[in-house]
Amino acid sequence: MTEFTYAIKDPNGIHARPAGMLVKECAKYNCSITIDGNGKTADAKKIFAVMGLGVRSGDTITLTFDGSDEAEAKAHISEFIGKNL
Amino acid sequence: MQTLKGNSVCNGIACGKIFFINKSSVNIERKPTDDIPKELNRLENAVTKGIDELEELRQKTEKSADADTAGIFDTHILMLSDDDFTNDIKSYITENKVCAEYAVSEISKKYVQLFRNMDNAYLRERSRDVADISERLINILSDTEYNSLTSGNVIIAADDLSPSETAGFDREHVMGFILKGGSATSHTSILAKTMNIPAIINIGDALTPDYDGKTAYIDGSDGKIYIEPDTATTEMLENKRIHEKMRLEELNKLKGKPNITKNSKEIMLFANITTSADVDRIIDNDARGIGLLRSEFLYMDRKTLPSENELFEMYKSIAEKMDCKPVIIRTLDIGADKKTDALDLPYEENPALGWRAIRICLERTDIFETQLRAIYRASAYGNIYIMLPMIISVDEVVRAKEIIKKVCSDLKAENIPFKEIPVGIMIETPAAAIISDKLAKHVDFFSVGTNDLTQYTLAADRQNPHLSKLYTAHHTAILRLIKLAADNIHKEGKWIGICGEAAADNELLKLFIAIGIDEFSVSSGYLLSVKELILNTDLTGYTLPNELNI
Numbered sequence: 001m002t003e004f005t006y007a008i009k010d011p012n013g014i015h016a017r018p019a020g021m022l023v024k025e026c027a028k029y030n031c032s033i034t035i036d037g038n039g040k041t042a043d044a045k046k047i048f049a050v051m052g053l054g055v056r057s058g059d060t061i062t063l064t065f066d067g068s069d070e071a072e073a074k075a076h077i078s079e080f081i082g083k084n085l
Numbered sequence: 086m087q088t089l090k091g092n093s094v095c096n097g098i099a100c101g102k103i104f105f106i107n108k109s110s111v112n113i114e115r116k117p118t119d120d121i122p123k124e125l126n127r128l129e130n131a132v133t134k135g136i137d138e139l140e141e142l143r144q145k146t147e148k149s150a151d152a153d154t155a156g157i158f159d160t161h162i163l164m165l166s167d168d169d170f171t172n173d174i175k176s177y178i179t180e181n182k183v184c185a186e187y188a189v190s191e192i193s194k195k196y197v198q199l200f201r202n203m204d205n206a207y208l209r210e211r212s213r214d215v216a217d218i219s220e221r222l223i224n225i226l227s228d229t230e231y232n233s234l235t236s237g238n239v240i241i242a243a244d245d246l247s248p249s250e251t252a253g254f255d256r257e258h259v260m261g262f263i264l265k266g267g268s269a270t271s272h273t274s275i276l277a278k279t280m281n282i283p284a285i286i287n288i289g290d291a292l293t294p295d296y297d298g299k300t301a302y303i304d305g306s307d308g309k310i311y312i313e314p315d316t317a318t319t320e321m322l323e324n325k326r327i328h329e330k331m332r333l334e335e336l337n338k339l340k341g342k343p344n345i346t347k348n349s350k351e352i353m354l355f356a357n358i359t360t361s362a363d364v365d366r367i368i369d370n371d372a373r374g375i376g377l378l379r380s381e382f383l384y385m386d387r388k389t390l391p392s393e394n395e396l397f398e399m400y401k402s403i404a405e406k407m408d409c410k411p412v413i414i415r416t417l418d419i420g421a422d423k424k425t426d427a428l429d430l431p432y433e434e435n436p437a438l439g440w441r442a443i444r445i446c447l448e449r450t451d452i453f454e455t456q457l458r459a460i461y462r463a464s465a466y467g468n469i470y471i472m473l474p475m476i477i478s479v480d481e482v483v484r485a486k487e488i489i490k491k492v493c494s495d496l497k498a499e500n501i502p503f504k505e506i507p508v509g510i511m512i513e514t515p516a517a518a519i520i521s522d523k524l525a526k527h528v529d530f531f532s533v534g535t536n537d538l539t540q541y542t543l544a545a546d547r548q549n550p551h552l553s554k555l556y557t558a559h560h561t562a563i564l565r566l567i568k569l570a571a572d573n574i575h576k577e578g579k580w581i582g583i584c585g586e587a588a589a590d591n592e593l594l595k596l597f598i599a600i601g602i603d604e605f606s607v608s609s610g611y612l613l614s615v616k617e618l619i620l621n622t623d624l625t626g627y628t629l630p631n632e633l634n635i
Contacts, residue, residue: 011432019160020156020159020160021159023163024159024163046167046169047160047164048164048167048170049167049169051200051208051211052199054204
């Protein structure tokens with residue numbers, strides 16, 4: 001299991017489009033990926049759950065990866081988030 | 086017969102059967118069932134079909150160059166694929182022993198509520214996406230699909246339209262739009278204007294789904310809707326329609342006539358276009374040139390910047406089609422409100438006052454030079470002009486012209502043929518109008534952008550429906566600025582144009598001609614009516630209002 005934390009920069013928080021893109025990226029990996037933010041936990045592969053976090057700009061989120069390809073997933077997803085959120 | 090009233094965004098008379106979509110206000114019937122596996126199966130098939138439809142729509146919009154809309158469909162696909170949502174619907178069917186349609190509508194309400202309660206305004210608006218995918222499922226389940234439009238002429242009625250609905254329309258059979266809400270800049274309004282069909286918005290709660298399937302006439306000239314009109318009304322409207330048709334025929338007779346006022350002043354009447362696809366239409370409507378080629382179109386809705394060759398081919402084909410008539414290319418007017426994935430532009434609080442147009446071009450000279458090279462290469466094939474947008478200072482013009490000079494000397498060194506091109510600027514900021522005496526010495530022409538000049542001078546956001554009363558080009562401040570710019574450029578023996586629909590206003594057109602405006606550029610649909618106004622303009626005994634002199 002591995003994780004990283006990130007502070008959201010996008011002024012709209014995680015809204016529909018980035019949420020969709022993030023879910024799509026996460027779905028490429030076999031390991032389980034969860035997001036903790038705004039006092040809630042969500043499955044990062046499910047769009048309603050991710051949008052339902054209601055994460056806003058400045059909020060800190062923690063992503064946890066658990067599974068065989070967790071290292072690869074973490075590297076890719078952290079890069080993706082840095083660029084898009 | 087019943088009559089409804091709203092605001093018209095596009096003129097004309099249309100007749101058809103009302104087709105009410107977004108039936109969110111209609112209650113789906115709660116049909117009990119004993120065959121639960123059958124309902125679960127229907128739901129699964131509907132979800133698969135929904136995803137297929139969305140995939141098709143996404144590809145269609147991606148091709149027709151609307152990446153934002155395509156992105157929305159991506160989100161919709163993910164929502165339909167999310168088993169949190171579908172499992173909730175399945176549980177509802179199993180637990181309550183009801184038909185799939187009803188379960189979808191109930192679960193949809195729950196999710197819509199979930200989003201509406203969020204404290205993030207952006208996410209609250211996403212409740213619309215949930216409603217959109219649920220409607221799609223219900224439509225598939227109950228087989229009342231949008232495609233039944235092909236069965237005859239229809240008038241689309243809705244609370245408001247989502248992008249997926251507007252993209253999915255069969256344009257052959259849609260005669261008009263009537264909406265409860267909406268604004269002049271909404272998807273529907275823009276679509277109606279492009280399709281040139283009547284649309285009436287802001288009708289309010291009087292527009293109910295009860296009208297679904299009823300025959301109606303809509304009259305874009307006064308924003309009225311007649312549902313199941315009586316014989317006398319039908320006759321009146323048919324007469325009006327014939328009259329409009331005759332008027333169009335009359336306008337068509339003006340084609341080919343020179344644009345000369347009663348006082349023998351010749352006016353240049355040009356057209357605004359966005360793409361080479363518009364050229365045939367404007368030539369047919371007798372445009373004598375292109376007064377505004379919105380060149381940003383080729384940069385939007387794509388992931389990479391266009392190459393020099395791609396731009397060159399487009400400019401060349403337009404210049405050749407226009408056959409030596411002027412083609413005024415406005416250089417890239419992109420910015421925070423007109424975003425493109427090809428450029429990583431930062432988010433801005435105040436995009437209209439932000440990093441846009443010439444401000445980007447003078448910093449990203451790589452992008453600017455590529456466009457200028459393409460323009461100069463195309464100049465050998467026609468009569469091209471350059472127009473710089475969003476100018477506020479002499480310095481910007483000087484710097485832009487230095488870059489132009491460099492591009493020309495490069496082309497020369499490479500032995501690529503090109504012509505000398507007149508360089509003008511847009512007068513769309515109060516600053517440019519106020520220092521127009523200085524600017525006039527550095528450029529070959531001015532073109533007033535009335536929309537932005539009005540928004541900036543009156544500090545009134547043109548996209549805000551609450552301000553539509555404030556937002557008017559008739560304001561003395563605007564007219565003074567235009568007159569100031571016209572006087573200053575004429576002192577240098579150069580010309581000035583106006584691009585924008587303000588020219589289609591009879592009163593303003595007369596005033597503009599009296600001020601000395603030499604050129605007007607309007608969208609295709611206005612060309613002939615403005616031509617008629619020019620031909621009828623008689624300034625004998627007309628004096629400009631005193632208040633226009635500063």
